[in-house]
Each structure stands twice: as C-alpha cells, then as structure tokens.
Amino acid sequence: MRGDIKESILFLFKEEDITLFNKAELSRRYNCDPRTIDRYIKMAKGEIEAGTQKREYKSKLDEFKPIIINKVDKYGCTAKAVYQLIQKKGYTGKYSILANFMKKHKDEETQKATIRFETNPGLQAQVDWKEDMILTNKQGEQFKINIFLMVMGYSRNKFIIVTTDRSQETLFECMIAAFKYYGGVPHEILFDNMKTVVDHAKSSFAKTVFNDKFEVFAKDMGFTPIACRPYRPQTKGKSEALAKLVDRLKVYNEEFTTWDDLKKITTQFREDINKEYSQGCEDIPIELFQK
Known part of the structure; x- marks a missing residue:
C-alpha cells in the first residue's frame, strides 16, 4: 500500500470536492497507475475497505482442477492421460503446469494419509x-x-x-x-x-x-x-x-x-x-x- 498516496487523497478529500480530482494528473504526480488513484478515492469515499479488491491471479488450469482431482483420486490416472483429456476439453496451458499441480496434490494427500500405525493391544x-x-x-x-x-x-x-x-x-x-x-x-x-x-x-x-x-x-x-x-x-x-x-x-x-x-x-x-x-x-x- 502506498501510504503517501493514501494520506494525500484523504487530505484532498477533506479540503476539496473529490469529484473534481484529475486522476491522470495525480497518477503522474505519484508515478502510479490511474487505477491505484481510483482505488484510494473509493477508500476515501467509504465505498471499499482498505485491503479489499486484491488482484486475483487465475491459472488456465483453474476450471479443470475438479476434473483433474476426480481422475487422480478416484481412478489413479497419470498426468499424461489427464493432460490429453483436458486438452480435448479446452485446456491450452502447458503440461508442466498440470504435472506440478498433480504432484503437489498427491504429496499433500500422501502427507495427510500416511500415519504410522502404532495400535493398542488387540486392536x-x-x-x-x-x-x-x-x-x-x-x-x-x-x-x-x-x-x-x-x-x-x-x-x-x-x-x-x-x-x-x-x-x-x-x-x-x-x-x-x-x-x-x-x-x-x-x-x-x-x-x-x-x-x-x-x-x-x-x-x-x-x-x-x-x-x-x-x-x-x-x-x-x-x-x-x-x-x-x-x-x-x-x-x-x-x-x-x-x-x-x-x-x-x-x-x-x-x-x-x-x-x-x-x-x-x-x-x-x-x-x-x-x-x-x-x-x-x-x-x-x-x-x-x-x-
């Protein structure tokens, strides 16, 4: 968060009509994107809270993850087989992205599932x-x-x-x-x-x-x-x-x-x-x- 921009916008908000702000000029003055100025203006007006509207990074794999997890957990499918399947369903990403996701998923599941059996007598x-x-x-x-x-x-x-x-x-x-x-x-x-x-x-x-x-x-x-x-x-x-x-x-x-x-x-x-x-x-x- 740019504290200098935030404080300046709040000060200007108290002194002037915020609708008259020149967002392009303010972005040049503070060397930032006009969208950053717009976000701080909305914060000053109380339309959003600080820390909200964080940028969300989407992967080409996201919409296919339920299919991938189902094929791996239910049927034990390989990365190559899953890759070929989701390509036919519209996946345009790299094979390495899929392989890394499947490895991470399997590692997490293995860690959760692997418990050393030290049982009580007769159990x-x-x-x-x-x-x-x-x-x-x-x-x-x-x-x-x-x-x-x-x-x-x-x-x-x-x-x-x-x-x-x-x-x-x-x-x-x-x-x-x-x-x-x-x-x-x-x-x-x-x-x-x-x-x-x-x-x-x-x-x-x-x-x-x-x-x-x-x-x-x-x-x-x-x-x-x-x-x-x-x-x-x-x-x-x-x-x-x-x-x-x-x-x-x-x-x-x-x-x-x-x-x-x-x-x-x-x-x-x-x-x-x-x-x-x-x-x-x-x-x-x-x-x-x-x-």
Whole structure:
C-alpha cells in the first residue's frame, strides 16, 4: 500500500470536492497507475475497505482442477492421460503446469494419509500373502507354495501358514487358524486389495467395496475389515516387512522331502521369528479381543 498516496487523497478529500480530482494528473504526480488513484478515492469515499479488491491471479488450469482431482483420486490416472483429456476439453496451458499441480496434490494427500500405525493391544492386525514361492525338495521336485501372513499391530506377533492356493475358502481357513493361534479376534484387520476380499467391479481408486461373502465372514467372526487407502504407501509396512522375512525360508531348499515336512518347517520358522523379533513385547491381553 502506498501510504503517501493514501494520506494525500484523504487530505484532498477533506479540503476539496473529490469529484473534481484529475486522476491522470495525480497518477503522474505519484508515478502510479490511474487505477491505484481510483482505488484510494473509493477508500476515501467509504465505498471499499482498505485491503479489499486484491488482484486475483487465475491459472488456465483453474476450471479443470475438479476434473483433474476426480481422475487422480478416484481412478489413479497419470498426468499424461489427464493432460490429453483436458486438452480435448479446452485446456491450452502447458503440461508442466498440470504435472506440478498433480504432484503437489498427491504429496499433500500422501502427507495427510500416511500415519504410522502404532495400535493398542488387540486392536489391529494386518493380512497379506507371500505368493507363488518355489522351494525344491531333496529329490529335486519343485513345490509352488503360498504363505499366508498375519501380524498383530501392537506386539508384532506373527502367524504364518503354508498353502497351495489363495482362494477365498483358503483365506477363511487361514484366518480362523490365526484367530485360534492368537486366542481371539482383533477388532480391525487391514487388507490389501486382493480379489478374495474386494469387489473390484464396484470399487474405485478412492472407494473400496468388499465382496458380499467376505463381508458376511467378517461379520460372523466379529472384526471390521479395512482396505489400504490410496496415497498410503506405508500403511501395510508391517506385513510387507514380514513378506521379506519369509524369504528366509529359501534356505530350506533341498532340506525337506514331503508337503508335511514343509508344514512342519513353516510352523517351526514361525516360532523362531516370533522369539527373535518379539522378545520384550507384552503378551496381548485376551480381554482386549472380541470373542
């Protein structure tokens, strides 16, 4: 704000008829735009308040921002795809402007969504699979296996079991086995967007819909399912870290003969890693589980 202009206009307003002011002359005297003089005259007359009518800077992207955010949040579209779409809708700006806006939006959403899960005892568990792992027995026969993983959020207590498939029935059997192992059912269980849990046809990038049979199972067991949210790369850190841990099973190549041997090895491995990584963690009180 030009204080000198403001004071002069207010002084002249008291002494003379403001309608007789020569705005062009005053703008030359104060070396400013005539619109600045006009604004201070309106302030002196009480037509506007000081600090109002700030210049608004508009971007060519502004009118397309709702479309952009919808395509990114709901469907996970790339900047290139969105750029091509809004060009057809009349956008004439640069690709870099769009890319910067999308990056800023994603960074803000990630910051809001990324919260480290440090849960109370019995509150939350996380589920995942280690898929299509190949182990070779002593006779050179290959076994294609899957490892079901469940880890408690508070104690980091881990449950793993070897399976031949990842069907929905197998998932349910593994989860029931895990509940028996833990002695109860956690209040919440966090899942990846696996097809045995999520109805992909009804789900979008920003909204997950669980399939009907899984919802019935969750209700019968007494837990609330939670799907991984977009922009939350660290949400499932505990189960993903466990997936890396299970890679240690590779050392048992050529150390077993039958499927039963594999199951025994996996059970012993589970007990070993829980002793190794969970020493010092408190046991989970059963009363904090839903029965």
